[in-house]
Amino acid sequence: MTTIITVTPLFLIILAWLTVALFIQKYLKLPTNITVLFLAGPLVSISAPIMVFIGSIVSSKMSTDASLATLPLGLMVAGTASATIPAAMLAKKLGRRLASILGFTNAFFGSVIAAIAILKQSFVLFCIAAFLIGMCTAFTQQLRFAAIESVAAEKDINKALSVLMFAGIFSAMIGPEIAMFGQTIFADSIGFSAAFIGISLMSVISMLIMLKFKNTTIEDTVIEHSSRALIQIIKQPIFIISVVAAALSYGLMSYIMTSTPLSMHQVHHHSLSATKWVIQSHIAAMFLPSLITTWLSNKIGIKNLLFIGSSLFAVVLVIATQGHSVLHYWWALIMLGIAWNFLFFSGTSLLHLSYHPQEKHKVQAINDFSVFTFQGASSLMAGWVLYNYGWNGIIISAIPFVIVMFAISIYYTIYTKRTKELDK
Numbered sequence: 001m002t003t004i005i006t007v008t009p010l011f012l013i014i015l016a017w018l019t020v021a022l023f024i025q026k027y028l029k030l031p032t033n034i035t036v037l038f039l040a041g042p043l044v045s046i047s048a049p050i051m052v053f054i055g056s057i058v059s060s061k062m063s064t065d066a067s068l069a070t071l072p073l074g075l076m077v078a079g080t081a082s083a084t085i086p087a088a089m090l091a092k093k094l095g096r097r098l099a100s101i102l103g104f105t106n107a108f109f110g111s112v113i114a115a116i117a118i119l120k121q122s123f124v125l126f127c128i129a130a131f132l133i134g135m136c137t138a139f140t141q142q143l144r145f146a147a148i149e150s151v152a153a154e155k156d157i158n159k160a161l162s163v164l165m166f167a168g169i170f171s172a173m174i175g176p177e178i179a180m181f182g183q184t185i186f187a188d189s190i191g192f193s194a195a196f197i198g199i200s201l202m203s204v205i206s207m208l209i210m211l212k213f214k215n216t217t218i219e220d221t222v223i224e225h226s227s228r229a230l231i232q233i234i235k236q237p238i239f240i241i242s243v244v245a246a247a248l249s250y251g252l253m254s255y256i257m258t259s260t261p262l263s264m265h266q267v268h269h270h271s272l273s274a275t276k277w278v279i280q281s282h283i284a285a286m287f288l289p290s291l292i293t294t295w296l297s298n299k300i301g302i303k304n305l306l307f308i309g310s311s312l313f314a315v316v317l318v319i320a321t322q323g324h325s326v327l328h329y330w331w332a333l334i335m336l337g338i339a340w341n342f343l344f345f346s347g348t349s350l351l352h353l354s355y356h357p358q359e360k361h362k363v364q365a366i367n368d369f370s371v372f373t374f375q376g377a378s379s380l381m382a383g384w385v386l387y388n389y390g391w392n393g394i395i396i397s398a399i400p401f402v403i404v405m406f407a408i409s410i411y412y413t414i415y416t417k418r419t420k421e422l423d424k
Helices: 002-027 032-045 047-062 071-094 096-120 123-141 143-150 154-166 168-185 188-210 230-234 237-267 272-287 290-300 302-320 326-354 357-423
Strands: none
Touching (some): 032 168, 047 096, 047 272, 071 096, 071 123, 071 237, 071 357, 096 123, 096 188, 123 143, 143 357, 154 290, 168 188, 230 237, 230 357, 237 302, 237 326, 237 357, 302 357
């Protein structure tokens, strides 16, 4: 009976996910590629929410130094950063489809190694597995660019981007449910190991779905001579704004999110079930706003979306300092998810304005490398700061980054005003 109760939410989530995919295919009038990405992305991306949910908890039981509990999460993001440039270059050389499939094999092998590491209680092996899983994430992040390239009309870019970001809500739900299912069926260590076996199976299914993706072609040869030097592209205000918005939002979100399971379950002794609920709610809040982000950006503009996102990050800090109850964590993490969505969407939607079609791969590579290097450093620092200065230390140390977010929002407002004046 317990098994049936545990499996029911997972079944309902998968049913809802497939229903939404059918709706996208039938009513949104987007290319089939978008539906393929909507189906493939969440399955291979479940590794991230599973690692966030149980990674630091598993690590704390294997490592002799409690402050190293978030090291595998940091190494996972380091793996992402290290693979961003190879992922972009492979996409250019082999096409999005084959590059993605090859990249997804990292999740398969990484999750199998993680399962073995948990059974053998090997912290070093678990760190290696986390790095491999992170390398896969570099390829899944490239899917958002594949979505942008799959639509013909400029007006459909934000719609396609919103659809792909919304898909993340299903990886957020499916991942922790698989982890909880493993814990229900098996004993402690074996249950956590089963979660990673689940990742390996999902990654294989994702690879099979990606076989249906059709590569898009852009005639680069005609305009190759006009490709600019990378330093010239990087110096553009629009590039700086887009990268800083994406990197800061991702880094600060990961910094607080990575600390949450440890702070809740290990430090303040909230149940694993309550911790799962908070993390699931947070990741859902990261992607659910994508249903309205396109409409909102068209209605109020990217500059206001940046300000709202920055303000929500400030709200997170206020809520998080008020207490350590489940509801304090829940509200803080909900606001954190929405803040990330607004800023990361804004940064991603502005990036394509900084490059010409023939420059896309190198610019996308530099963008993702910057974003995930900052995220990796944030995740690595989270455990050390938490165990040395507590939850309040995490929140106080985040204040300077929120100030920079407001600064970049003001910078973009000034930039757009000047651009309009020059156009006149």
